[in-house]
Amino acid sequence: MNRANSSEIRIRKKVSKYRVAIVIREENYFWFMQKGMQIVLSVLCVTLLFLNVVSQVTPIEGSDWILINIDGDVSSSAFEDRKFWNPHVYGFSPEMEWNISFDETVSITLQTSGGEGGHVATGMWWTSGFEEGIKIPLNNLGIQVEFDVKVSKFTYETSGDWLRIALACAVQRANGEVVYTELDFLDSPGTLQHEKGNILLGGDIIYQFGDVVEFRIDEIPLQEWRHFQIDLTSYIERAWKIRDGDRLESIYIVVESEGVPVEVMLEVDNLWIMSSVKS
Numbered sequence: 001m002n003r004a005n006s007s008e009i010r011i012r013k014k015v016s017k018y019r020v021a022i023v024i025r026e027e028n029y030f031w032f033m034q035k036g037m038q039i040v041l042s043v044l045c046v047t048l049l050f051l052n053v054v055s056q057v058t059p060i061e062g063s064d065w066i067l068i069n070i071d072g073d074v075s076s077s078a079f080e081d082r083k084f085w086n087p088h089v090y091g092f093s094p095e096m097e098w099n100i101s102f103d104e105t106v107s108i109t110l111q112t113s114g115g116e117g118g119h120v121a122t123g124m125w126w127t128s129g130f131e132e133g134i135k136i137p138l139n140n141l142g143i144q145v146e147f148d149v150k151v152s153k154f155t156y157e158t159s160g161d162w163l164r165i166a167l168a169c170a171v172q173r174a175n176g177e178v179v180y181t182e183l184d185f186l187d188s189p190g191t192l193q194h195e196k197g198n199i200l201l202g203g204d205i206i207y208q209f210g211d212v213v214e215f216r217i218d219e220i221p222l223q224e225w226r227h228f229q230i231d232l233t234s235y236i237e238r239a240w241k242i243r244d245g246d247r248l249e250s251i252y253i254v255v256e257s258e259g260v261p262v263e264v265m266l267e268v269d270n271l272w273i274m275s276s277v278k279s
């Protein structure tokens with residue numbers, strides 16, 4: 001058989017005393033190689049996802065964590081809950097519908113029919129949600145955040161649409177400027193391909209521009225409660241390099257979309273913010 005003209009690749013394998021010849025066609029060989037690569041990549045992705053999830057629920061180094069906020073478990077009257085959780089909407093067209101209600105948990109719904117983008121948000125602001133009623137200096141404190149979330153609806157028209165749900169925080173700097181760090185736990189596919197992010201290059205930044213740095217921390221399934229425990233200081237540090245004079249002014253859950261019909265429903269509970277003096 002002429003080797004050069006052969007479309008077959010011969011692999012010999014020594015098994016014990018016997019020699020076994022496996023003859024496979026080239027196209028099959030490449031098919032096997034491709035499948036093999038797919039399996040290796042899948043295992044890698046699952047492992048990375050597992051490590052990522054585990055890292056979010058591992059207790060954070062530090063002791064004497066002090067609770068910063070009030071009513072994280074939505075246990076007050078609906079009137080009081082609303083005061084502590086500061087629900088609001090920004091942007092969108094007038095025909096959009098949104099609702100944030102309080103009954104043991106926080107329920108958020110958003111329905112848009114196109115037009116302008118915007119966001120709905122609820123969570124803890126220093127003015128009403130923080131126990132001390134002051135912004136928290138970050139230069140010598142670690143901040144961790146815990147919360148439970150269940151998303152029951154997350155629909156958009158096309159995969160190119162821009163829809164995301166995140167835990168976000170605002171930090172005011174010494175010069176008065178406010179910067180935002182967002183940790184997305186559910187994104188539409190289009191969100192993950194933004195030119196101002198590095199997800200396509202294997203990074204975890206969805207968007208970085210101006211006063212926003214947005215990380216991807218998870219992609220949670222629908223209809224299931226998920227618990228998060230997050231070392232927020234490490235993300236703020238990565239995004240902005242914490243400096244003297246930086247003060248935390250809010251931490252909240254936000255649903256953001258831009259200009260297309262979307263429908264979202266989710267519940268949030270047990271949003272607790274804790275601080276600890278850095279050792």
Ligand SMILES: [Ca+2]
Pocket residue numbers: 073074075104105269270
């Ligand atoms: Ca509750």
